[in-house]
Amino acid sequence: xxxxxxTWFAERLGDRGIRxxxxxxxxxxxxxxxxIIRHDWLHAAEEARRLEMRLVAVWAAEAGRHDQDQGxxxxxxxxxxxxHPEHRHALLRTPLAADHPVLPSIAGEYIAxxxxxxxxxxxxxxxxxxxxxxxxxxxxxxWPAEAHPLRGNFDARTPLPANPDGGDYPYVQxxxxxVYEIPVGPVxxxxxxxxxxxxxxxxxxxxxxxxxxxxxxxxIERAMQGRDATGGAKLAARISGDSAIAHAxxxxxxxEYAADIxxxxxxxxxxxxxxxxxxxxxxxxxxxxICNDAAFAFMHMQxxxxxxxxxxxxxxxxxxxxxFDTIVPGGVSVDPDAAQLARLKAQTGAIAxxxxxxxxxxxxxPSIQERVIGSGTVSIDDARDIGLLGFAGRASGDxxxxxxxxxxxxxxxxxxGIARGRLGDVATRVWVRFEEIAxxxxxxxxxxxxxxxxxxxxxxxxxxxxxxxFAAIEGWRGEIAAWVRFGEAGRIDRYxxxxxxxINWLGLELAVREVPVPDFPLNNKxxxxxxxxxxx
Amino acid sequence: MLRILRQIARxxxxxxxxxxxxxxxxxxxxxxxxxxxRFAGSLAIRAVDAGSCNGCELExxxxxxxxxxxxxxxxxxxxxxxxxDMLLVTGPVSVNMKxxxxxxxxxxxxxxxxxxxxxxxxxxGVFGRDNYAIAGAVSDIIPVDVVIHGCxxxxxxIIRGILAAIEGRA
Numbered sequence: 001x002x003x004x005x006x007t008w009f010a011e012r013l014g015d016r017g018i019r020x021x022x023x024x025x026x027x028x029x030x031x032x033x034x035x036i037i038r039h040d041w042l043h044a045a046e047e048a049r050r051l052e053m054r055l056v057a058v059w060a061a062e063a064g065r066h067d068q069d070q071g072x073x074x075x076x077x078x079x080x081x082x083x084h085p086e087h088r089h090a091l092l093r094t095p096l097a098a099d100h101p102v103l104p105s106i107a108g109e110y111i112a113x114x115x116x117x118x119x120x121x122x123x124x125x126x127x128x129x130x131x132x133x134x135x136x137x138x139x140x141x142x143w144p145a146e147a148h149p150l151r152g153n154f155d156a157r158t159p160l161p162a163n164p165d166g167g168d169y170p171y172v173q174x175x176x177x178x179v180y181e182i183p184v185g186p187v188x189x190x191x192x193x194x195x196x197x198x199x200x201x202x203x204x205x206x207x208x209x210x211x212x213x214x215x216x217x218x219x220i221e222r223a224m225q226g227r228d229a230t231g232g233a234k235l236a237a238r239i240s241g242d243s244a245i246a247h248a249x250x251x252x253x254x255x256e257y258a259a260d261i262x263x264x265x266x267x268x269x270x271x272x273x274x275x276x277x278x279x280x281x282x283x284x285x286x287x288x289x290i291c292n293d294a295a296f297a298f299m300h301m302q303x304x305x306x307x308x309x310x311x312x313x314x315x316x317x318x319x320x321x322x323x324f325d326t327i328v329p330g331g332v333s334v335d336p337d338a339a340q341l342a343r344l345k346a347q348t349g350a351i352a353x354x355x356x357x358x359x360x361x362x363x364x365x366p367s368i369q370e371r372v373i374g375s376g377t378v379s380i381d382d383a384r385d386i387g388l389l390g391f392a393g394r395a396s397g398d399x400x401x402x403x404x405x406x407x408x409x410x411x412x413x414x415x416x417g418i419a420r421g422r423l424g425d426v427a428t429r430v431w432v433r434f435e436e437i438a439x440x441x442x443x444x445x446x447x448x449x450x451x452x453x454x455x456x457x458x459x460x461x462x463x464x465x466x467x468x469x470f471a472a473i474e475g476w477r478g479e480i481a482a483w484v485r486f487g488e489a490g491r492i493d494r495y496x497x498x499x500x501x502x503i504n505w506l507g508l509e510l511a512v513r514e515v516p517v518p519d520f521p522l523n524n525k526x527x528x529x530x531x532x533x534x535x536x
Numbered sequence: 537m538l539r540i541l542r543q544i545a546r547x548x549x550x551x552x553x554x555x556x557x558x559x560x561x562x563x564x565x566x567x568x569x570x571x572x573x574r575f576a577g578s579l580a581i582r583a584v585d586a587g588s589c590n591g592c593e594l595e596x597x598x599x600x601x602x603x604x605x606x607x608x609x610x611x612x613x614x615x616x617x618x619x620x621d622m623l624l625v626t627g628p629v630s631v632n633m634k635x636x637x638x639x640x641x642x643x644x645x646x647x648x649x650x651x652x653x654x655x656x657x658x659x660x661g662v663f664g665r666d667n668y669a670i671a672g673a674v675s676d677i678i679p680v681d682v683v684i685h686g687c688x689x690x691x692x693x694i695i696r697g698i699l700a701a702i703e704g705r706a
Binding site: 140142143147149154155156157158159160186187189190191192193194214215216217218219220222223234235238239240241242244285298301302304305307308311315321322324357358360361364530531532535 | 539540543544547550583584585586587588589590591592593594595596597598600601602603613615616617627628630631632633635636640661662663664666667668669670671672687688690
């Protein structure tokens with residue numbers, strides 16, 4: 001782990017005449033936060049853009065215990081985080097007026113900020129000045145006016161009453177006679193999560209596809225408040241069930257940074273193995289599903305079989321088919337013995353070998369190649385513009401990988417292979433996934449061979465009230481960014497998490513322009529964004 | 537093509553044999569008989585995610601894999617509630633999905649069965665009832681025939697629950 005704070009960005013901001021103050025009092029040395037004045041908010045984003053930094057997230061929080069203790073008079077703060085391949089993440093914040101909070105939009109610099117800013121408006125009632133899209137996002141039409149769930153005075157314990165006068169959501173429309181609309185969802189045709197897609201199509205071609213999400217909003221950010229770290233990790237594992245390991249790890253690491261606790265080395269190795277297994281299982285499932293959407297059912301059945309083999313071994317060794325609740329603050333809750341690790345290694349190797357055999361069949365099968373090659377392209381420029389994450393980014397010439405950028409344990413001891421795709425179509429996204437399965441299998445073998453002895457869990461000791469921590473974990477979809485702040489008695493008083501889907505959903509919208517409508521499903525599967533992780 | 541055939545031959549039939557010792561397979565056999573009787577050999581299911589974390593969806597998918605192969609018993613998943621016999625509902629019902637779930641239920645022709653899948657569908661699970669964004673458990677919104685517990689339930693549990701729903705309504 002690089003225990004270096006990012007002073008580089010503060011110096012660059014200083015060069016531009018933007019004054020920054022280190023908030024060392026309530027952010028541990030791992031990831032300090034810089035405070036700037038609101039007037040400099042947009043300038044700081046412009047400078048980050050000029051420095052070719054990637055936007056990680058933008059969010060808000062009411063003042064914490066430290067802010068009150070320090071006599072800071074502001075009740076609300078906006079935060080943003082940036083990443084650079086050669087430096088650690090940088091966090092900035094600015095105070096807002098609690099009664100009429102106003103913040104300039106940074107969407108002109110980073111378009112991916114737009115939905116996160118809409119989320120801030122919905123949750124806190126913050127007015128975003130100069131926003132390119134002022135529509136509500138998570139807040140659906142039937143919500144009562146002035147309901148902002150993350151404000152302290154909001155009644156969060158009773159279901160929202162329905163407001164029949166909410167009107168309709170203004171979708172992007174076309175007045176052209178040649179354009180017709182296809183509404184899809186929220187209940188989809190397959191066994192998948194709910195969300196609405198509005199297609200504008202001309203003949204067979206998609207002119208525009210607009211996503212309307214928020215249907216599975218479960219109030220997770222608010223439900224985190226008041227939980228202790230152990231309870232929080234349980235909820236974090238269920239932010240997106242297919243990324244239970246990655247989300248629980250992001251949450252736990254943010255807590256550990258805040259509490260200045262380092263998990264034992266053995267625990268980090270086990271976390272790494274579990275996370276790479278999760279990556280393999282999801283890539284395998286999705287490759288099969290993509291092929292199934294192009295009527296290549298053979299591949300689907302083969303991949304589903306391999307995925308089931310993995311789930312069964314997980315049940316046997318770790319007590320859960322999807323590995324829920326195996327990562328806890330301070331370490332892990334499972335401690336496989338040598339024989340179990342040997343089985344895990346043997347199965348991982350056997351599955352990787354099977355996948356390679358199936359890959360050669362996939363590569364030589366013209367009917368599937370015809371569908372995936374050249375379909376749903378996201379250009380390198382677009383990918384970097386929106387900051388496309390994970391395997392989708394790596395298919396489009398954008399290569400952020402937190403296992404390398406943040407190099408958290410155990411990845412500080414291993415070389416992570418990066419598949420560097422450039423074409424950005426479905427075929428390249430599948431290619432990256434195949435490459436990642438092979439690389440994850442290699443990593444698992446190396447981790448098992450080098451497995452250290454020792455404890456699997458450091459005693460959890462909650463930090464004092466007001467302390468926060470930030471972590472970025474490379475889940476199978478890409479970077480999960482998590483920020484936690486503790487309140488009284490070790491209870492969480494704010495948890496913000498940005499699933500990679502928040503950004504990668506934009507990639508899907510870009511990809512399917514000019515794609516025939518029947519190719520939408522396989523494009524959608526090639527990204528497989530999480531609805532639950534986006535809606536929180 | 538030859539390689540596909542070779543792969544199929546190499547893997548062989550992995551679908552688990554029906555046998556009295558295997559609880560799941562027993563379930564399967566009973567299921568087949570019950571569906572033959574009441575749904576003329578075919579049961580069409582519409583899956584509705586009303587707010588799940590997608591863990592339950594992964595396990596519903598798994599009932600279709602070659603080990604469980606739920607289709608061999610005449611059970612299949614359909615794309616529309618209009619020709620479904622049963623709704624499989626997952627998740628605590630979010631405030632934002634309540635209307636869609638009610639409309640899906642109304643769109644399903646009678647006689648219909650509802651199976652609530654997972655701890656969240658049963659009692660809102662880890663997300664809690666005292667939550668502004670949760671409208672309630674599935675049974676608070678639409679009538680439920682069978683509840684399957686688990687976070688998520690295993691594919692075997694899910695198939696067993698489908699059987700219970702059919703058995704309960706003569």
